[in-house]
Amino acid sequence: MHCPVCAREIPTDARFCAYCGSSVRKCEPCQRFYPGDARFCGSCGESLVVERRPTFEPPSEVADTVFGYLYELNANPQQFPLEQGDNTIGAGGNNDIVIRRPAVSWNHAIVICRNERVRIQDSASTNGTYINGKRVRVPHALNHGDLLRFGSEEFKVWLKPRYRTSETV
Numbered sequence: 672m673h674c675p676v677c678a679r680e681i682p683t684d685a686r687f688c689a690y691c692g693s694s695v696r697k698c699e700p701c702q703r704f705y706p707g708d709a710r711f712c713g714s715c716g717e718s719l720v721v722e723r724r725p726t727f728e729p730p731s732e733v734a735d736t737v738f739g740y741l742y743e744l745n746a747n748p749q750q751f752p753l754e755q756g757d758n759t760i761g762a763g764g765n766n767d768i769v770i771r772r773p774a775v776s777w778n779h780a781i782v783i784c785r786n787e788r789v790r791i792q793d794s795a796s797t798n799g800t801y802i803n804g805k806r807v808r809v810p811h812a813l814n815h816g817d818l819l820r821f822g823s824e825e826f827k828v829w830l831k832p833r834y835r836t837s838e839t840v
Contacts, residue, residue: 774822798822
């Protein structure tokens with residue numbers, strides 16, 4: 672099967688294109704891939720099922736040193752606090768946030784929380800870091816509600832109100 676964006680060959684069970692980073696959805700009846708935001712199959716007209724995403728409720732008390740949380744978008748979402756300073760993310764046990772999944776590099780990314788700002792930078796990972804579907808190539812601001820992806824693993828960003836930009840409040 673081929674990615675509908677870059678036309679490169681991707682596995683039949685792919686949720687993302689490993690080449691261009693686009694999210695993809697497969698129409699089960701005709702087995703064609705479509706962009707992740709497609710609602711109907713352009714070939715057979717079948718409705719493409721939209722997955723329900725888990726929601727996140729922050730703890731009732733959040734420490735002063737915590738700027739926010741990353742939480743997984745799966746059936747049993749784990750939450751990871753974003754502490755003041757540098758928060759390393761990767762598959763290696765030496766990271767602050769450990770994500771042991773095949774698509775996550777040993778030292779994948781770093782989230783920097785300081786000076787009332789939250790930024791992310793990729794650590795030369797193999798499969799890339801993405802914010803809202805766009806690859807992170809230079810340090811980039813993180814906003815409340817952003818969708819983060821490390822390889823094929825998706826997380827949502829929850830920030831304390833004081834660290835949210837005016838567009839995301």
